[in-house]
Amino acid sequence: MKRTLQKCSVCFLSALSLAAVGHVVGEMKAAVYPAGSRGVKVPFARIESQEQPGAADGEPYAYTEPECVLSMEEQKKIQNEAVSAAEMCAGYYYAEESVNSSKDSGYASVIELTEQQRRDIVNVLGNNGMVSVSDDMNMRNYEDVENFYSQYRIGQEALVTIYEPFIDGTFSSRTFVYRQGILQTYYIGIGWQDNGIPVIQAARTNDIAEIRLTEKGYLIYTNAVIVAHGNLKEYYRVKPLPETCRELTQKYVSGLSYVSYMVMITDWDSGNVEEILRPCMFEDVYRIHTGEVFVPDGEGIPAELYESIMMTYFPVTAEQLREYCNYDAATDTYKYEMSISQPLPPFPEVVDYKENVDGTLTLFVDGVWPDYGSDYAFTNQIVVRPLENGAFRYLSNSIQKQELDIPVVGKR
Numbered sequence: 001m002k003r004t005l006q007k008c009s010v011c012f013l014s015a016l017s018l019a020a021v022g023h024v025v026g027e028m029k030a031a032v033y034p035a036g037s038r039g040v041k042v043p044f045a046r047i048e049s050q051e052q053p054g055a056a057d058g059e060p061y062a063y064t065e066p067e068c069v070l071s072m073e074e075q076k077k078i079q080n081e082a083v084s085a086a087e088m089c090a091g092y093y094y095a096e097e098s099v100n101s102s103k104d105s106g107y108a109s110v111i112e113l114t115e116q117q118r119r120d121i122v123n124v125l126g127n128n129g130m131v132s133v134s135d136d137m138n139m140r141n142y143e144d145v146e147n148f149y150s151q152y153r154i155g156q157e158a159l160v161t162i163y164e165p166f167i168d169g170t171f172s173s174r175t176f177v178y179r180q181g182i183l184q185t186y187y188i189g190i191g192w193q194d195n196g197i198p199v200i201q202a203a204r205t206n207d208i209a210e211i212r213l214t215e216k217g218y219l220i221y222t223n224a225v226i227v228a229h230g231n232l233k234e235y236y237r238v239k240p241l242p243e244t245c246r247e248l249t250q251k252y253v254s255g256l257s258y259v260s261y262m263v264m265i266t267d268w269d270s271g272n273v274e275e276i277l278r279p280c281m282f283e284d285v286y287r288i289h290t291g292e293v294f295v296p297d298g299e300g301i302p303a304e305l306y307e308s309i310m311m312t313y314f315p316v317t318a319e320q321l322r323e324y325c326n327y328d329a330a331t332d333t334y335k336y337e338m339s340i341s342q343p344l345p346p347f348p349e350v351v352d353y354k355e356n357v358d359g360t361l362t363l364f365v366d367g368v369w370p371d372y373g374s375d376y377a378f379t380n381q382i383v384v385r386p387l388e389n390g391a392f393r394y395l396s397n398s399i400q401k402q403e404l405d406i407p408v409v410g411k412r
Contacts, residue, residue, distance in 0.1 A: 066224070068205040069179040070186060078161065079200055082173040082188040085130060085163050086198035089121040093169060093192055112169050121165040132163045136250065138240040142217075145176075145238050149213040152178045162236065171198070176208075183208040185223075213238065218368070218375040233344065233370040248350040252384055252392065253365055255284055258346045259407050260339040264367075264380060269396035270315040277316065277324035278409075279337035282306060285313050289391065300333025312391050344371045346407070348380065360385045360395065369404060377404040 068075060086093075092113065113121075118134040125132035126140025133139040144160050151158035161175040171190040177183075189202035207224035214220065217239025258264045262276040282301065286294040289309050306325070307318050321327065326335035346369035354362040365380040379402055383395040399406060 064225075066184065066205055066207045068186060069177060069182050069184055070175075075186065075203070078173065078175055078186060079188055079203060081161070082163070082190060083198050083200065085125055085173065086171050086190045088124055088128065089165065089171070090192075090196040090198060092117045092121050092165075093171070093196060093198075113165060113167055118165050118167070125163050130163050131160060133236065134165050135167065136246060139236065139238055142238045142240065145219060145236070146213065148176060148178075149211075149219070152183065152211070155181075176211075183211060185221075212373065214375050216366075216375045218370070220370050220373050220375070233373060235370040245350050245352070248353055248361075248363060249348070252361075252363060253348040253350060253382065255287060256348060257284060257339060258348070258367060259342055259409065260284075262409055263394070264348060264397060265399055265406050265409065267398045273314060273316055274320050274324055276314075277320065279326045279335060280339045282310065282325070282334070282337075283339055285309055289313065296336040299336065300328060300331055301336055303327065303332045303334060306334045312387070312393065314394055345369075346377055356383075367402075367404075372404055374403045376402050378402050378406050 070078070115136070119137055122132045122134050122137055122140055129141065131139065131141045131144050133142075139145070139162075145162070148158045148160035157179045159175060159177045159179075161173050163171075163173050165171050169192075173188045173190075175186040175188075177186060185206050185208060187202065187204045187206070188200060189204075190198050191201040193199050209222045209224045211219070211221040217237060218235055219238050220233050220235045222233055256264055261278040261281045262268070263281065266276060268276050283294050286292075286309055289312070303318075303322075307321055310316060310321055310325075311318065321334075322329075326337065327333075328335060346367045348365045349368055350363050351366050352364040354364075356362060361384050363380075363382045363384065365382055366375065367377040367380070368375045369377040379400050381398045383397075385393045385395055387393065
């Protein structure tokens with residue numbers, strides 16, 4: 001497949017869950033609106049399973065929710081539509097043998113959804129004409145979102161609802177509405193009672209301060225209020241991505257960090273590979289190799305394990321690893337070093353690829369950084385060699401600045 005000018009992109013949705021009602025920024029936690037904003041105070045008790053530090057003398061913290069531009073009848077209609085959508089998919093959520101009812105809440109525990117279950121839910125809703133999407137899947141009926149944005153751009157009142165099943169078994173609808181010069185989201189969080197009956201657990205309105213549909217097809221928006229521990233930006237991948245690009249992203253680059261080590265942010269090959277070696281790389285490479293999160297056993301990682309994995313995935317020698325990755329000869333172990341996580345860091349997505357005559361693949365990768373409103377922050381060319389056992393080896397990387405500066409990682 002030749003490199004083309006038209007870019008494609010992976011659908012990475014915001015799937016950051018809060019308690020049992022899906023991903024929300026500014027919708028499920030207490031916040032205070034800027035002076036002069038519209039809004040009415042709602043008792044904090046309405047916000048399930050959230051604690052707000054700093055509430056004095058046990059008084060409930062007040063959440064200032066903006067006045068919804070939708071009428072009460074319109075809100076009720078959207079709520080009913082969300083429940084009906086969930087009812088269509090209840091069979092994927094509720095498994096009688098796995099449910100443990102809570103006498104206190106009256107709600108049933110819901111099993112986590114597999115990728116195939118989420119895909120089936122998205123397709124059921126999509127086939128019924130609804131905009132639906134989930135992690136690592138193309139959005140169904142995405143044209144409705146594009147039409148909404150086009151109407152908004154010309155000042156025309158518009159509305160669109162996106163339905164979203166999450167890995168943790170929750171379900172939501174998020175309605176974007178533009179009316180009277182005001183842009184808002186109206187969020188519905190769905191939970192499940194015994195016997196698989198969907199019920200509304202949350203209904204929230206939030207003003208949007210900024211929204212943009214990029215040329216590549218990311219809808220990136222900023223809520224008017226950013227709550228503690230919330231993300232600066234939220235986003236959906238709207239335009240579809242060829243499945244091959246998605247599969248290559250998942251296999252080769254998903255989870256690699258732009259901010260914890262040097263693999264993605266410096267030019268390297270076998271001639272200078274020692275420059276990218278950092279102890280904290282092992283954690284992510286281990287997950288790529290095994291599909292599991294690394295759990296350290298004791299203070300060190302056995303050298304045999306560390307070196308076998310790292311030498312499989314990079315053109316490095318045991319001597320190089322021992323020099324640069326905190327090897328302890330006395331215990332024949334490597335010191336465990338955790339990557340420092342950051343909220344919503346940039347992530348890589350394969351947008352094209354080339355099969356080389358020597359059996360290697362060249363991956364063309366875009367860095368997506370929603371916190372800064374960019375889905376084309378920088379570009380990488382990564383050469384990998386697939387191996388017979390399903391593993392592979394990174395052979396080289398090059399990176400170029402596009403819309404944003406390349407991140408800088410501290411020295412060893």
